[in-house]
Amino acid sequence: MKTTRTKNKLGHFVVKRYDTKISTIEAKYNIDLGVRGDMKLGNYLKEKGYPSLSKMLQQ
């Protein structure tokens, strides 16, 4: 099965990062998350009550 994940110039997968902007996710998945678009994914997760997942993103 083909993946839709983003790849870099070397063809390696680029994982979602702590500093991915919420607006990027909202646009990609056509969803409104009700927070500022420039908020970072890691901070969003922490704010929403997912500190463990946010921490995993940071590592």
Next chain:
Amino acid sequence: MVDSHFSFVKKEILRKNLDEAFDHILILLPFTESTSYNEPANSSFCKTIIIYTASIVEALLFHLLDNNFSEKDIAEFYSKWELIDRKVLFKVNLEHEIVAGDYKKILGKSRKDKMNLSQITNFLEIHKIITHKLSTRIDQIRIIRNEQHIGSSQKVNTYSKSDLEDAFSIAREVKDFVKVNAM
């Protein structure tokens, strides 16, 4: 540039599969927060996320097991003694016989890649690779994950944010542990 959240995993396929699962979690999570979906739908997203999280936990523990033990170790662990060519010497009663025969150790047929989360956790705990405390934590996510088998379920399970954070917290503990302990 971050290429993997599991860069300590040297096996490329495993590392990519872990990242794929992690990516799916990050994609699905905002949907649980969206007001576009009702409660049953949100619970359903949560359930899927828990299954992916448990997959990550299982894969990381398998990585730990794979790095520390051979197929022979597994076969030895699952070996058992069997009485072969049994001969009844004396029948005491219907529930008691005195017998003779060859008592032989038969190596187990289990293979690493056929072990489930419960077996992996049990094996690692018995071999003192993981603590009883961590094993108990892992069991928590295993039990929630197994609720996907609804056939024998006695109630309709629903999942919420707290279930997710519990699962993420366990996954984080396992990830931190494997990162340090997988050679």
